[in-house]
Amino acid sequence: MPNVREIAVEIVGREGGFVNDPDDPGGATNHGVTIGTLRRLGIDVNRDTRIDVADVRALTRAQAVEIYLEHYFKRPGIAALPEVIQASVFDMYVNAGGNAVKILQRLLTDMGFPCDPDGEIGPQTIRAAQLAHEAAPTHLADAYGIARRNYYYALADRRPASRKFARSKSGGKGGWIKRAEEFISPRYHLTDAQHAARVAAWG
Numbered sequence: 001m002p003n004v005r006e007i008a009v010e011i012v013g014r015e016g017g018f019v020n021d022p023d024d025p026g027g028a029t030n031h032g033v034t035i036g037t038l039r040r041l042g043i044d045v046n047r048d049t050r051i052d053v054a055d056v057r058a059l060t061r062a063q064a065v066e067i068y069l070e071h072y073f074k075r076p077g078i079a080a081l082p083e084v085i086q087a088s089v090f091d092m093y094v095n096a097g098g099n100a101v102k103i104l105q106r107l108l109t110d111m112g113f114p115c116d117p118d119g120e121i122g123p124q125t126i127r128a129a130q131l132a133h134e135a136a137p138t139h140l141a142d143a144y145g146i147a148r149r150n151y152y153y154a155l156a157d158r159r160p161a162s163r164k165f166a167r168s169k170s171g172g173k174g175g176w177i178k179r180a181e182e183f184i185s186p187r188y189h190l191t192d193a194q195h196a197a198r199v200a201a202w203g
Contacts, residue, residue, distance in 0.1 A: 033056070080121060085133075085144050108125070146188060153166060
């Protein structure tokens with residue numbers, strides 16, 4: 001398994017460069033870091049005493065990697081989870097914040113290891129994840145990846161403006177779905193026909 005820094009570098013590469021898409025609720029984004037994140041963390045990239053779109057544009061890949069390592073891996077406590085799911089939870093945390101943990105907590109509860117879906121990695125969640133991994137060591141990562149994929153589809157069901165992130169212009173899998181499936185064994189990937197059936201109701 002790649003080390004945490006390698007995973008962070010891969011996330012930055014996957015996120016892409018500067019985007020300011022009006023349909024993205026996160027607003028202006030660069031290397032996956034949103035303007036809201038910079039403001040929340042108080043990071044004034046260009047040191048002009050205000051944090052705005054110019055700071056998002058100025059953010060470097062190296063700075064983004066350090067933000068991910070500190071604020072999306074270390075501080076949330078992802079290192080305390082079973083190693084097999086750390087990469088996927090880390091990647092999802094960058095993409096969806098505490099929802100990445102809530103998805104895991106609901107999955108663990110469904111597997112028979114109850115924990116509160118509070119979005120925080122505490123002793124209860126750590127213990128439940130360890131027990132789930134012991135019970136199904138070869139399945140936990142796939143189960144989490146599938147739950148993550150389902151989350152993206154459900155989000156797009158509720159928010160039409162987000163559908164372009166789950167379905168490409170040609171009708172195939174969008175970036176969200178492809179991203180989730182990078183952490184799922186190929187045998188559990190949806191076929192193009194299955195994907196088309198899942199999004200057919202979107203019109």
